[in-house]
Amino acid sequence: MTMVLSSILKPYFYQTIRQLLNVRFHKVCNSGLNNFFGELKKYNKNSKHVESSQVIKVTDTSSVKSIKQNLISKLNFECDEDADPFYSLPPRTLLQIYNCTKHDERMGFCKNRLYYMSSRLKCPSNVLSNSLAKRTFIYNLSFDWLESSLNVLLDMGVSPERIVRDLWVLKYNHKTIHDRLSKVKNLGITHLYPWMVRCTEQILERYIEILQETKNILGENESTQIYLARRLNISPKDVEDICERIPTLKTIRVTKLKSFLDFLISEGFALEDISKKPRVLNASQKTIKQRLERLKTFIDVYSVLVVITKNIRVGFKHHQSYTKSLNHHILKRFMQYSTIAKRKENPLRLTDKMSRKLCLAAAVLLAVICFADAQRRLALPDPRSCANRVRHSTYRDARGVLHSYFFSWEHAPTRNLEVDWLDARNICRRHCMDTVSMETPQENEFIKQRIARGNVRYIWTSGRKCNFAGCDRPDLQPPNVNGWFWSGSGAKIGPTTQRNTGDWSYTGGYGQPQPDNREAAQGNDESCLSILNNFYNDGIKWHDVACHHVKPFVCEDSDELLNFVRSRNPGLRI
Numbered sequence: 001m002t003m004v005l006s007s008i009l010k011p012y013f014y015q016t017i018r019q020l021l022n023v024r025f026h027k028v029c030n031s032g033l034n035n036f037f038g039e040l041k042k043y044n045k046n047s048k049h050v051e052s053s054q055v056i057k058v059t060d061t062s063s064v065k066s067i068k069q070n071l072i073s074k075l076n077f078e079c080d081e082d083a084d085p086f087y088s089l090p091p092r093t094l095l096q097i098y099n100c101t102k103h104d105e106r107m108g109f110c111k112n113r114l115y116y117m118s119s120r121l122k123c124p125s126n127v128l129s130n131s132l133a134k135r136t137f138i139y140n141l142s143f144d145w146l147e148s149s150l151n152v153l154l155d156m157g158v159s160p161e162r163i164v165r166d167l168w169v170l171k172y173n174h175k176t177i178h179d180r181l182s183k184v185k186n187l188g189i190t191h192l193y194p195w196m197v198r199c200t201e202q203i204l205e206r207y208i209e210i211l212q213e214t215k216n217i218l219g220e221n222e223s224t225q226i227y228l229a230r231r232l233n234i235s236p237k238d239v240e241d242i243c244e245r246i247p248t249l250k251t252i253r254v255t256k257l258k259s260f261l262d263f264l265i266s267e268g269f270a271l272e273d274i275s276k277k278p279r280v281l282n283a284s285q286k287t288i289k290q291r292l293e294r295l296k297t298f299i300d301v302y303s304v305l306v307v308i309t310k311n312i313r314v315g316f317k318h319h320q321s322y323t324k325s326l327n328h329h330i331l332k333r334f335m336q337y338s339t340i341a342k343r344k345e346n347p348l349r350l351t352d353k354m355s356r357k358l359c360l361a362a363a364v365l366l367a368v369i370c371f372a373d374a375q376r377r378l379a380l381p382d383p384r385s386c387a388n389r390v391r392h393s394t395y396r397d398a399r400g401v402l403h404s405y406f407f408s409w410e411h412a413p414t415r416n417l418e419v420d421w422l423d424a425r426n427i428c429r430r431h432c433m434d435t436v437s438m439e440t441p442q443e444n445e446f447i448k449q450r451i452a453r454g455n456v457r458y459i460w461t462s463g464r465k466c467n468f469a470g471c472d473r474p475d476l477q478p479p480n481v482n483g484w485f486w487s488g489s490g491a492k493i494g495p496t497t498q499r500n501t502g503d504w505s506y507t508g509g510y511g512q513p514q515p516d517n518r519e520a521a522q523g524n525d526e527s528c529l530s531i532l533n534n535f536y537n538d539g540i541k542w543h544d545v546a547c548h549h550v551k552p553f554v555c556e557d558s559d560e561l562l563n564f565v566r567s568r569n570p571g572l573r574i
Contacts, residue, residue: 386561435488
């Protein structure tokens with residue numbers, strides 16, 4: 001720094017210079033400043049001449065502002081608009097930029113890096129100058145470093161607009177940039193961003209996982225807005241109007257959108273109510289869940305949706321007001337029904353009875369889903385749910401066993417519901433069923449036909465790999481070959497190396513026969529059995545999948561649970 005100042009400042013009044021620069025050097029220790037200005041004074045005595053082109057005149061009346069003006073005037077800006085953002089910089093930083101600019105000019109690189117980058121990134125200089133004034137490290141890089149990094153980014157297909165928004169990427173060596181972006185590109189990702197160079201491996205892996213999940217949800221051509229229109233059963237024009245009113249909906253990740261919609265539907269909200277109050281999709285799912293715990297005793301679900309979309313203070317007032325009006329409404333209705341009962345007006349009594357039944361059914365379904373979500377363990381059957389369980393079909397297998405089946409996509413309240421493996425089992429178990437166990441080839445074909453008819457992409461079964469405590473028996477080793485069984489019935493699945501004992505696919509994500517435990521490298525053991533519908537152009541086949549993924553499901557009568565409930569509820573018809 002001593003030599004820099006000595007080469008560009010005319011040796012007048014070093015005491016004044018010290019006073020001026022001390023405004024920006026106030027954090028430097030006093031001893032350091034004394035040494036610095038001692039060197040400057042010594043230089044002034046020995047110096048005989050300084051080139052006029054390097055002179056910045058400083059007098060007793062000079063100010064920091066005049067120093068800045070003199071420095072900026074020598075940075076080759078083409079107009080004042082380009083120079084304006086640089087006036088916010090301290091003299092020390094401007095001196096560094098001055099040295100860099102003069103070096104680039106002497107070497108024939110450019111007259112100012114602002115205009116070099118403006119031409120490379122196709123960005124107006126007056127726009128880019130604001131960014132460079134905030135990212136002055138650009139002037140600390142060697143020109144070769146800067147040029148190489150820009151070349152790699154542009155050659156790899158990173159758009160200039162994204163580079164301008166994230167100039168920090170230029171701090172990275174061009175080899176590092178090339179290696180990281182090549183890795184991302186080899187994974188099939190076409191849209192590259194500068195942050196992919198700077199992020200950790202964990203963040204990048206999570207981004208790739210989200211992209212894959214998004215692709216699975218949207219397919220090849222569907223957009224988020226079209227997906228939302230399809231899920232809410234409204235027109236794309238209606239979705240556009242919603243996004244006009246709530247612009248942040250355009251930026252919501254489709255995976256979050258799907259998860260949130262599944263959650264709201266599972267809590268009993270109608271699609272029509274959600275489309276009327278779409279602002280709820282902007283909220284935190286965790287917050288909505290907490291508020292629902294306080295409000296889910298109410299019958300009017302739409303009014304609950306109105307409350308939970310408000311902020312905490314307004315929502316609390318609305319909650320008090322709604323509670324008061326609801327109590328008044330219940331008392332009024334009770335008096336009406338009492339009068340009607342005395343007059344024996346049967347039609348209205350029947351309507352009230354039907355309403356109570358519907359409320360009871362909704363409450364039971366809500367209890368099942370809430371219980372399964374809150375308790376991460378196997379659920380016990382509910383006798384009333386078992387008696388009222390929905391049965392879409394029955395099938396008698398080759399052994400003569402007759403079972404009823406429930407297909408989640410064929411039932412209106414669960415048509416779009418997708419849950420993880422354990423939640424699927426618990427929903428089934430609460431109804432004296434369990435996720436399906438294909439113990440015979442005939443039953444397997446029966447389930448595959450229903451999947452094909454419903455055009456379902458994938459489902460959960462009760463298939464499980466024995467990889468937990470107690471699975472160290474010799475006959476279960478290795479688990480990926482001999483450890484598979486049907487958790488719904490307890491029956492063992494044949495060795496996966498014997499292809500005629502199951503319906504495992506011959507390919508998967510890595511092109512290897514199933515089960516391949518593909519996600520093990522990411523710390524996820526693929527220990528649950530799912531049926532995928534031509535997911536890898538392999539037809540409807542079995543695949544091992546990590547249990548946390550969400551899918552539709554098939555329930556099958558569980559003899560064990562049915563007998564358990566019958567033995568404890570002799571008078572209940574199941």
